[in-house]
Amino acid sequence: MGDVLVDTSAWITALRGTDPAVRQCVDRLLENDRILFCGVVAMELLRGMRPPERRELLPLFEALSFVELDRADWRSAGELLNTLRSEGREIPATDALIAALCLRHGAALFSLDKHFDRIPELKRFAADDSG
Helix, strand or coil: CCCEEECHHHHHHHHHCCCHHHHHHHHHHHHCCCEEEEHHHHHHHHHHCCHHHHHHHHHHHHHCEEECCCHHHHHHHHHHHHHHHHCCCCCCHHHHHHHHHHHHHCCEEECCCHHHHHCCCCCECCHHHCC
């Protein structure tokens, strides 16, 4: 099973090829079977895919290790959002769910979104960590 959840921002950057280091990192993670996939990221990616991209990418996504949200993740995400808001720090609810999954599974998160830095207990993965 994988140990790195790749967030939507990193997938999009890798798939578009706009940052060669991110593309190379995702490729290495795929080669080493290290990627975790989740429904939130799937939903966000599917929202923007055109039919040719769907035909190419859906089989790849189906082959990845998949982690499901459970009741504890919803609660953890809500608690995280509450704590962050009380500290004057906000993140999208979908990203709180992604963070909750990473925390429960002990996975690192590969994301280009800086707002995840607001969660100190979340392990972050950097493109230069893959190699």
